[in-house]
Amino acid sequence: MSEDVEAAVERARRSFERREKFSVVFYPLLAILILLVIWELFTLAFDIPEFLLPKPTVVLQSVQQNAGLILQESWVTAVEIILGYLLSIAVGIPLALAIFMWPFFSRSIYPILVASQAMPKVAVAPLLIVWFGFGILPKVLIAFLIAFFPIVINTVMGLTQIEKEKIYLARSMGLSAVDTFFKVRLPNAMPSIFGGLKISITLAVVGAVVGEFVGGNAGLGYQLIVANGAMDTPMLFALLFGLTFLGIGMFLLVELAERLIVPRHMIGAGGGKEMI
Amino acid sequence: MTQAPTATGNAGAVYLDIDRITKVYSTPTGTVRALDDVTIRQRPGEFLSIVGPSGCGKSTLLMIAAGLSSPSSGSVTAAGKAITAPRTDIGIVFQSHVxxxxxxxxxxxxxxxxxxxxxxxxxxxxxxxxxxxxxxxxxxxxxxxxxxxxxxxxxxxxxxxxxxxKHLLMDEPFGALDALTRDQMILDMQKICREREISVLLITHSVAEAVFLSDRVIVMTPRPGKIDRAIEIDLPRPRRLIDRDSPNFTRYTREILEMFLARGVLRESP
Known part of the structure; x- marks a missing residue:
């Protein structure tokens, strides 16, 4: 008799989980669909000209017609984003380690870091074009400049914010400095570091597009400028969707890395918040 | 039963020797004396508890005994060796599980x-x-x-x-637990200590816990922390939870309670 009750409870839990999983996908899709329908009806009802706000169906057509171009240009932008992002990790993490380990370095570099963030990096873009031309390099550099700051800040935060008892414990165990870092401090900082990495990937996307705006001859940002000049608003929207998917894709990649590296129950424990 | 306030314990072997230590903290609003001329001698294998109100410096005392903090004056030796660096030959348990x-x-x-x-x-x-x-x-x-x-x-x-x-240092290890779990932990602790040769220094503000587990209980005064009295707990082992209601047991808890009342650590309205 009691086993029947347990089996029933187990069954109820499973069906609840199935419904949860379904609704996580279903409701957002439903919401998007409803918004698109409202958009379509709105443009129809008020007879809004296409160059102002094209109907979703027209945008969809434009996506279909330009699918090859959008994919090709997405690849260009994706490479810029990934290179800029990797550079910001390669510079940001060691910089954070140096700031954490050497107080004098931290005191000298921190004001400069903060000042560099107060300056809008979009404004530096023209200068980078002057220095490095119209190739891929200035886009990568702008993506890097915008993206690396959260990585530095979150890594330093993660390394310094630790229960003091954990450090006492490590010392009373006689753990070496290297072991204390790799066995206690670094794993403790991982959630916070990934918080920074997730913020940074979205910023790297912004950086690459800005670079293409200012001086590009390829990429989604460049095509946006072209479509804008041609008053091809459906294409503008098509490119915006392309950019959105690219951004989400990049973010999901970082989140996948986080799932592989950080234990599930620690995710989100650091400074960063779940964004999706 | 009751000893001189220096808490030197009986003559004989000494494992941990805390000799006339004082700890003064410097803060922006002035200096704070956390420990004042404290001397404790722990015998090898002894279960020693330190009870006292919050802020009497008992946690500071444990940090100093562990070599994680150093006294402003006075000296600490363990097994004859002066402690100048964190001791790695100890076990340490904090209030949070860490x-x-x-x-x-x-x-x-x-x-x-x-x-x-x-x-x-x-x-x-x-x-x-x-x-x-x-x-x-x-x-x-x-x-x-x-x-x-x-x-x-x-x-x-x-x-x-x-x-x-050889030495286990615990800083209010059961403080965050519910009463029933606490009782079980106290029993587990007693078993663990019986099974091995180990000296234990337990910081607690639970009088019953201290009396139940200890060979000797040191009572501290409010800030600045001084040793008020050391009380030998002369009860047969293993002790059982039910013994806590026995007159022999309550004699000790009552003695400590009366000290707290006399020092103004606890105040009863008339």
Whole structure:
């Protein structure tokens, strides 16, 4: 008799989980669909000209017609984003380690870091074009400049914010400095570091597009400028969707890395918040 | 039964020798004297508890005994050696479990073994035996967030014992637990101490806990922390929970309670 009750409870839990999983996908899709329908009806009802706000169906057509171009240009932008992002990790993490380990370095570099963030990096873009031309390099550099700051800040935060008892414990165990870092401090900082990495990937996307705006001859940002000049608003929207998917894709990649590296129950424990 | 306020204990072997230490903290609003001329001699194998109100410097005392903090004046020696650096031959338990969230119960215990370079097979065997002895068999592969508060604290006690230290230092280890879990932990603690040769220094503000577990209880005054009195607990072992209501037991708890009332640590309205 009691086993029947347990089996029933187990069954109820499973069906609840199935419904949860379904609704996580279903409701957002439903919401998007409803918004698109409202958009379509709105443009129809008020007879809004296409160059102002094209109907979703027209945008969809434009996506279909330009699918090859959008994919090709997405690849260009994706490479810029990934290179800029990797550079910001390669510079940001060691910089954070140096700031954490050497107080004098931290005191000298921190004001400069903060000042560099107060300056809008979009404004530096023209200068980078002057220095490095119209190739891929200035886009990568702008993506890097915008993206690396959260990585530095979150890594330093993660390394310094630790229960003091954990450090006492490590010392009373006689753990070496290297072991204390790799066995206690670094794993403790991982959630916070990934918080920074997730913020940074979205910023790297912004950086690459800005670079293409200012001086590009390829990429989604460049095509946006072209479509804008041609008053091809459906294409503008098509490119915006392309950019959105690219951004989400990049973010999901970082989140996948986080799932592989950080234990599930620690995710989100650091400074960063779940964004999706 | 009652001894001179210096708490030197009986003549004979001394394991931990805290000799006339004073600890003064400098703060922006002036200096604070946390400990004032404290002398404690712990015998080898002795279970020694320190009770006192919050802010009497008893946690500071434990930090100094562990070599994690140094006294402003006075000296500390353990087994004849002056303590100038963190002692690595001890087990330490804090009020919070301080488990590493990314390690399992077993992994947390093994961290201590890794630090002491104990051979893997031997470390694994010892860690599993310890976890089993505190009723955590079957929980070795659980992460801290999957364990209850009492289980977490048991894991941290196992971690403090896996390298078989001669000295166990505990700072209000059961303070965050519910009453029933506390009672079980106190029984577990008594069993653990009977099974091995170990000196224990327990910081607590639970009078009953201190009397139940200890060979000797040191009562401290409010800030600045001084030793008020040391009381030998002359009760047969093993002690049982039911003994707490016996006249012999309550004689001790009452004595300490009366000291707290006399010092104004506790105030009863007339």
């Amino acid at each position: 488990l590493l969230e990314w390690r399992t119960a077993l992994g947390n215990v093994l961290l201590q073994a890794e630090a002491h370079r104990i051979e893997k097979g031997e470390a694994d065997r010892r860690a599993r035996a310890l976890l089993k002895s505190v009723g955590l068999e079957g929980f070795e592969d659980k992460y801290p967030h999957e364990l209850s508060g009492g289980m977490r604290q048991r894991v941290s006690i196992c971690r403090a014992l896996v390298h078989e230290p």
